[in-house]
Amino acid sequence: KVYMIYRRDEKTIIKNTTYEEYHEAVEEGVEFLFHSAVAEMVDEENILKSLLIDKYELVPDPNGGRAELVKIEGASYVIEADYLIPAVSQSADLKLLPPEWEIEMTSWATIKTNGKDYMTSRKGIFASGDCEYGPMTIVNAVGQAKRAASVMSRYIQTGEITLTDEEIMEDHLKKLRVYDKKEKITGWLKGVPRQHSQVLEVEDRKYNNKEVNLGFTQEEAMSEAERCMRCYYIAMVQA
Known part of the structure; x- marks a missing residue:
């Protein structure tokens, strides 16, 4: 029996991985315990026996930041283990920044920039990658x-502070959202569905x-x- 103890919800875990990864794990019998976190490990003679799990609820941030996890008193429970x-998250170690610089931070405890030229609230100091957006992909960084x-x-x-023509165009294309997986394709050029590769049957992949x-x-x-990737959207902008 495998449990996945996750502090946030199903929607968040799919966003941080993929629907396929999550769905296949569920198919294989993994039980996801959402809005939960390990509070205590119980052992006997240094051998793990069980886990005390705290239950949480998400409380929205009135300022529009990330919702806060608040423990639900009396809702804790125990599972044998x-x-x-552990698969803990990552955060930027920003202790190297002198406090007197007074660099503005986001509600996610990352360095705030305008997302275009990466200048921080202190002129001449730039930030990008994980310390600005939080943990993302190497491609993004x-x-x-x-x-x-x-x-x-x-x-x-x-x-x-200036941007090149190419960088300005890049921002325009990002706003245009050339690819929209929810877009309904109509007209003479029909949409072609994405291919899905074959996977092993559930019972054939559970125990190996x-x-x-x-x-x-x-x-x-x-x-x-x-498959058409809607490249003519880019041509329309360049025209």
Whole structure:
């Protein structure tokens, strides 16, 4: 029996992984304990026996920030356990920032910028990547670092904050949202559904380490590669 103890809700865990990962785990019998966290580990002679789990509720932030987790008194419960595998979150260690700089922070305890040129509330200090947005992908961090380095280079040379034409266009395309998975495709150019690769049946993947996702066939791979990604949206902007 496997439990996944998670402080937030189903919607959040899907957002932070994928629906497929979550759904396949549920299929395989993993029980998700939402709005819960380990309060105490109970052992006998240094051998884990059970976990005391605290139950929480999400209280919205009136200022629009991240909802706060508030413990529900009297709702704690115990589950038996043989193993505990911690998978804690990450946060930026910002103790290196001198307090006298008075750099403005977000409600997520990250450094606040305007998200475009990555200048902080203190002129000449820039921030990007995880310390600005929180834990994200390497692709996001590298892309933001590239933009920040570009802006800082011009700032050092001219003393001004500017964006290149390419960076301005990048922001326009981001607002345009070229890809919208909820968009209904109509007209003569019909939408082609996304291919889904074959996976092992639930009973065949529960108790072993076999490869679960079997990948695309040649025909499926070619069909996926040929799908229209709405590139003409970009052409319309450039025109």
